[in-house]
Amino acid sequence: MMKTNHDNRIRKTGMGAKASRRLGNTIVYVILVLITAIWLFPFFGLVLESFRVETAMQQSYLWPKEFGWDNYIRLFKETDFMLWFKNTAIMGVATAVLQTFFVLSMSYVLSRLRFKGRKGLMNLMLILGMFPGFLTMILIYKVFTDLGLTMAMAPVGLIIVYCASSGMGYYVSKGFFDTIPKSLDEAARVDGATRWQVFYKVIMPLSKPIVIYTILMGFMAPWGDFMLASYIIHENSAGMNVAVGVFEWMSKTMVNENYTMFCAAGVVVALPVTLVFLMLQKYYVEGVTGGAVKG
Amino acid sequence: MDEMGIVSRKDIVYHRRQCPFDFIRGFVYRLLPVRMIMKRLNDLEYLKLNKLQVLLYNLKLFFCAILPQFFKNIGLSILNFFKNCGLWVKNEVVDIVTTFTKGNWAVKLSFLFFGFGNFYYGQILRGILFLVFEIIFIGYMLIPSGGLYWLAKSNFLQTGKTVGTIQGRFEYNELYDTDVWVQGDDSVKVMLYALLTIIFIIAFIYTWRLQVKQCRICMDITAKGKKVKSGKDDMKSLLDDQFHKTLLSLPLFGIMAFTVLPIIYMVLVAFTSYDAAHDGYSNLFSWVGLEHFNELMDFGKGGLGLAFGEILSWTLMWAFFATFTNYFLGMFVAIMINKKGIKIKKFWRTVLVMTIAIPQFVSLLYVAKLFDSAGIIGKLLGQVPFVSEYLTSNNFISLWDSPIVAKVLVIIINIWVGIPYIMLMATGILMNIPQDLYESSRIDGASAWQQYSKITLPYMMFVMGPYLLTSFVGNLNNFNVIYLLTTGNPLNTDIGTAGGVSVGHTDLLITWLYKMTLNSPESKYYLASLIGILVFVVVAVLSLIVYNVMPSTRNEEDYG
Numbered sequence: 001m002m003k004t005n006h007d008n009r010i011r012k013t014g015m016g017a018k019a020s021r022r023l024g025n026t027i028v029y030v031i032l033v034l035i036t037a038i039w040l041f042p043f044f045g046l047v048l049e050s051f052r053v054e055t056a057m058q059q060s061y062l063w064p065k066e067f068g069w070d071n072y073i074r075l076f077k078e079t080d081f082m083l084w085f086k087n088t089a090i091m092g093v094a095t096a097v098l099q100t101f102f103v104l105s106m107s108y109v110l111s112r113l114r115f116k117g118r119k120g121l122m123n124l125m126l127i128l129g130m131f132p133g134f135l136t137m138i139l140i141y142k143v144f145t146d147l148g149l150t151m152a153m154a155p156v157g158l159i160i161v162y163c164a165s166s167g168m169g170y171y172v173s174k175g176f177f178d179t180i181p182k183s184l185d186e187a188a189r190v191d192g193a194t195r196w197q198v199f200y201k202v203i204m205p206l207s208k209p210i211v212i213y214t215i216l217m218g219f220m221a222p223w224g225d226f227m228l229a230s231y232i233i234h235e236n237s238a239g240m241n242v243a244v245g246v247f248e249w250m251s252k253t254m255v256n257e258n259y260t261m262f263c264a265a266g267v268v269v270a271l272p273v274t275l276v277f278l279m280l281q282k283y284y285v286e287g288v289t290g291g292a293v294k295g
Numbered sequence: 296m297d298e299m300g301i302v303s304r305k306d307i308v309y310h311r312r313q314c315p316f317d318f319i320r321g322f323v324y325r326l327l328p329v330r331m332i333m334k335r336l337n338d339l340e341y342l343k344l345n346k347l348q349v350l351l352y353n354l355k356l357f358f359c360a361i362l363p364q365f366f367k368n369i370g371l372s373i374l375n376f377f378k379n380c381g382l383w384v385k386n387e388v389v390d391i392v393t394t395f396t397k398g399n400w401a402v403k404l405s406f407l408f409f410g411f412g413n414f415y416y417g418q419i420l421r422g423i424l425f426l427v428f429e430i431i432f433i434g435y436m437l438i439p440s441g442g443l444y445w446l447a448k449s450n451f452l453q454t455g456k457t458v459g460t461i462q463g464r465f466e467y468n469e470l471y472d473t474d475v476w477v478q479g480d481d482s483v484k485v486m487l488y489a490l491l492t493i494i495f496i497i498a499f500i501y502t503w504r505l506q507v508k509q510c511r512i513c514m515d516i517t518a519k520g521k522k523v524k525s526g527k528d529d530m531k532s533l534l535d536d537q538f539h540k541t542l543l544s545l546p547l548f549g550i551m552a553f554t555v556l557p558i559i560y561m562v563l564v565a566f567t568s569y570d571a572a573h574d575g576y577s578n579l580f581s582w583v584g585l586e587h588f589n590e591l592m593d594f595g596k597g598g599l600g601l602a603f604g605e606i607l608s609w610t611l612m613w614a615f616f617a618t619f620t621n622y623f624l625g626m627f628v629a630i631m632i633n634k635k636g637i638k639i640k641k642f643w644r645t646v647l648v649m650t651i652a653i654p655q656f657v658s659l660l661y662v663a664k665l666f667d668s669a670g671i672i673g674k675l676l677g678q679v680p681f682v683s684e685y686l687t688s689n690n691f692i693s694l695w696d697s698p699i700v701a702k703v704l705v706i707i708i709n710i711w712v713g714i715p716y717i718m719l720m721a722t723g724i725l726m727n728i729p730q731d732l733y734e735s736s737r738i739d740g741a742s743a744w745q746q747y748s749k750i751t752l753p754y755m756m757f758v759m760g761p762y763l764l765t766s767f768v769g770n771l772n773n774f775n776v777i778y779l780l781t782t783g784n785p786l787n788t789d790i791g792t793a794g795g796v797s798v799g800h801t802d803l804l805i806t807w808l809y810k811m812t813l814n815s816p817e818s819k820y821y822l823a824s825l826i827g828i829l830v831f832v833v834v835a836v837l838s839l840i841v842y843n844v845m846p847s848t849r850n851e852e853d854y855g
Contacts, residue, residue: 021636024743028631035628036646039711042662043653045671058664060674102549105542113539128554130834132772132805135827136557138564138812138820142483164553167546171765195538223654227774231813243656247779250660259664266657277652281645288716289723 046270050263058259071264080237081265084245087155088269091162091222091241098163099218100211107170108199111177112185125168133165137231144232154232154239161228162221172287176210177203213287216280223273242269365840387504394511402510409503412510416517420526425506432499442492448480449489454584458482458567462579482575486567490560565824571817587825602793602807603826607833609702610803613777614770616706617713618763624710625717626755630747632718633725644722647715655712659779662708668693696785698800705801709776724758725751764841768834772805783810794822804830 045062050071052064075081110122140161144150149157180203188198204211222229226243233239246265249258277284336344336352344352395403401415409429413422436442450456459480468475513523524532533541566582573580594600632643650658666673673694676682686697694700732750741749777783783799783806790798795817796810804826811823 025634025636028634028637031631032637032643036643039646039650042658042665043649045665046657046661058667058669060669060671062671102546106546109539109542115539118539125550126838127835128550128558130768130838131558131561131831132808132827133554134772134774134805134808135561135823136554138823139483139487139557139560140553143487161553164549167550168554194535196534196541199538199542220652220654224656224775226656226779227809243654247656247660250664255664262660266661270653270657273654274649274652278645278649281648284648284651285644285719285723288719289726 043270046263046266049260050267052260052263056258056260057256071260072268075261075264075268079261080240080245081242081268083238084240084242085268087239088222088241088243091155091159092219094159095162095222096215096218098159099166099221100214102163102166103170103173103214103218104207104211106167107173108177108203110170111174112182112199112203113195125170129168134227134231136165137161137228141231150232150239151234151236152238154229154234154236155241157232158222158225158229158241161232162218162225166218173210173214176207176287180206209283209286212280212283216277216284216287219276220273223269369839390511391504391507394507394514398510398514402514405506405510409506412506412513416510416513416523418509418513418523418526418529420529421506421509425502428502429499432495435495436492442495445485445488446492449485450582451489451493452563452566452582454582457579457581458575459485459579463577480579482567482569482573482580484575486563486575487560490556490563494556561824561827564821565828567821569820570822571819574818583821587821590822591825591829596789597791597793599793599822602790602798603804603829605787605790606798606802606804606807609801610771611833613702613706613801613803614767614773617709617770617773617776618767620706620710621713621717621766622759622763625714626721626751628714629718629721629725630751633722644718647718650712651715655775656779659708659712659776662711663695663780666694666704666708695781698785698787701781701785701801705777705780708780709773712776720759720762721755724755727758728754764838767841768838771803771830771834773803774805774809777801777803778806778809783807794826795819 048062048064049059051067051069052059053066053068053070054064056071110118141150144157147157149160184202184206185198188202189195193201222241224243225241226247229241230244230247233241233244237245242265246262246269248254249262249265255262341349341352395406398412399415402412405412408426410422410425413419413425434441448460449458450460459482461479463479464477465474466477467473516523529537565587566584567580568583569575569580572578590599591603592600594604628647631637632640637643664670666676668674668677676694677686682694686692686694689697691697694704728751733746736746736750781799781801783802785800787798787800787802792798794807794811795815796807798807802810808823808826808830811819811826
């Protein structure tokens with residue numbers, strides 16, 4: 001008797017499954033379309049409003065009454081935006097190169113090599129990470145001022161700030177290195193390779209996703225940073241990055257003249273970064289899913 | 296079979312998974328010693344309890360067994376730490392003394408002059424490096440305006456005394472016939488140099504110990520009749536056995552110079568009176584000891600204690616909601632996209648990932664304006680009768696003016712920001728869950744919800760536990776989202792100004808800190824430092840608890 005019961009149950013679920021799955025999928029599609037709309041809405045709005053000519057003020061309608069390039073022309077001709085953009089781009093490239101070097105050496109060592117003090121080092125960095133990093137700026141700003149690395153020279157100072165301590169962000173790439181089988185190292189070592197050769201000839205070729213992920217992260221950091229940048233820049237237009245420069249436009253006193261220009265600036269900034277990001281998306285996903293979880 | 300009162304092994308496993316508090320039982324098995332404080336139930340007795348009893352039992356277990364055990368463990372590890380320290384010191388002293396007594400003249404000489412032992416045993420390169428280090432150190436300490444000079448000037452940690460001794464001042468100058476600024480000490484610099492000197496002294500002691508130890512090693516090696524490493528070997532091993540030193544040197548230097556040193560400095564600042572009025576240059580600041588810690592006890596209006604308490608509680612609340620809403624909703628989205636039969640998976644994913652790419656200041660500043668009174672969404676919501684009544688009755692112009700609405704909005708917008716990250720991560724994990732788990736559960740007649748709550752969720756929890764903690768800590772210090780959306784507003788009239796800045800309802804500790812140092816004319820650096828230390832304490836305590844209670848204490852050797 002039990003057997004037939006069991007069979008019935010299977011048959012029942014088997015028959016209902018198709019219909020219920022179809023229903024389920026429809027619901028999921030509806031939700032996904034909704035999500036897509038919610039997630040893309042601000043970006044459509046941003047692009048549309050950047051082309052609005054009739055008024056620079058914020059409006060409660062989305063579709064411009066008159067399309068034109070006025071905001072972009074104003075952006076490049078009347079403001080220091082080009083300079084800020086250049087500053088940020090330089091910072092992005094330099095940070096990408098240096099930070100990748102720092103992060104990868106750190107994470108490789110902590111993942112693959114065993115030496116005295118390794119655990120201690122990791123604990124130290126864990127503890128250091130618990131301090132609000134912003135506070136280090138009090139001293140760094142003072143020292144950089146004496147060295148002339150703030151204000152107009154802020155991009156140089158900021159590159160140093162972004163890169164110097166970047167070794168502490170080793171977690172994701174360490175997680176990635178952890179997943180590469182140790183037997184590879186051992187085989188190479190048995191064949192007489194030095195550790196440098198193992199690193200250079202065995203591990204690095206296997207680590208393309210994480211290298212690209214790290215480069216990508218380094219490149220994106222200066223575009224989004226406001227906190228550290230605003231401290232080092234100290235309201236000097238020549239040294240600003242885009243975030244600090246554009247932030248002022250949205251303040252209560254200035255927003256009415258600059259709202260549409262902000263939208264234009266947003267589009268100009270978002271476009272290249274998004275393109276680079278979407279091109280390298282595959283590696284980003286691999287980095288996050290491979291490294292972050294296991295790290 | 297159930298009627299007969301016999302429960303099969305499979306049923307037990309199934310039932311045991313069902314209780315939401317079961318993970319607590321798991322820890323107890325791990326943590327508790329044989330001697331119990333309360334009566335423990337065995338599996339069968341435990342299964343007979345109903346849901347409420349299970350809850351009570353587990354709560355009792357938590358307070359009677361786990362918490363005491365937790366504190367006992369902490370106490371034990373502190374004790375152990377001191378014991379180990381004592382042992383270490385003893386071993387060091389014994390080793391140093393035996394090295395001295397057993398060593399030949401060169402080894403004995405190297406106790407005073409670095410590197411002589413190395414020279415004697417043929418390690419010329421190391422010997423030279425040690426000797427040069429010693430000469431530099433002694434030179435630096437003794438030259439005028441060298442180490443000793445700065446140490447003396449700084450009055451290090453002497454409460455009531457100024458950092459630096461000469462106050463800069465205006466003095467009449469006959470040449471210009473007016474008052475001219477005569478430069479004095481700069482407290483900031485004096486303190487920095489003093490700190491560097493102390494670090495140098497510690498490095499000196501460490502190096503001294505290092506070369507004594509190396510003499511000992513050389514003694515042992517030659518006693519065995521083997522050859523010691525030459526300078527050439529040393530250079531080679533930097534790419535091989537000592538490869539970690541090569542790779543770590545630059546990153547570690549960066550961390551030491553730009554994180555460790557500033558943090559120690561910052562901790563010291565909390566014991567001084569460093570602010571805009573005492574900026575060290577025009578006015579020396581001084582050591583004040585624990586004075587500022589008393590200010591934290593001020594719970595009156597505008598008092599530091601009140602402000603800190605309020606901001607901390609919102610910070611914790613924010614971090615909690617920001618982390619968990621993102622986590623569950625992100626996972627939900629990932630599950631939907633990965634559902635069997637859903638097409639164009641890549642498209643849905645790309646849409647979400649795009650929002651990661653766009654710099655936050657663009658998207659957040661724009662979204663904040665959308666919800667403003669003139670913005671599209673803000674205007675639309677303002678026309679809803681219930682909302683407009685609420686706004687007008689409170690004299691709020693936009694949604695951002697209401698403390699509660701602002702807080703909710705910040706959390707909701709943060710969901711918009713955070714879901715894509717979690718979605719990506721969860722996708723990776725979802726693909727790793729063995730599919731046969733789902734198949735066998737389906738054959739057993741599990742519904743989709745059961746599959747989710749019994750298979751997917753526990754698996755995710757297990758793997759992403761550590762990530763949850765890091766993202767919680769990250770949210771505690773999530774400057775961008777708060778500052779770009781609200782800059783901490785609306786203002787909190789109950790607190791007023793604290794620490795020289797007016798405190799807002801959505802201010803986190805980190806934005807408060809930021810305003811205190813950058814937006815306030817008083818720039819109370821000492822207060823910022825103090826609060827930074829407190830943030831550290833909060834984060835450290837939370838992490839300690841979570842690490843001790845989390846189920847997935849992963850073994851990093853598990854992979855590969």
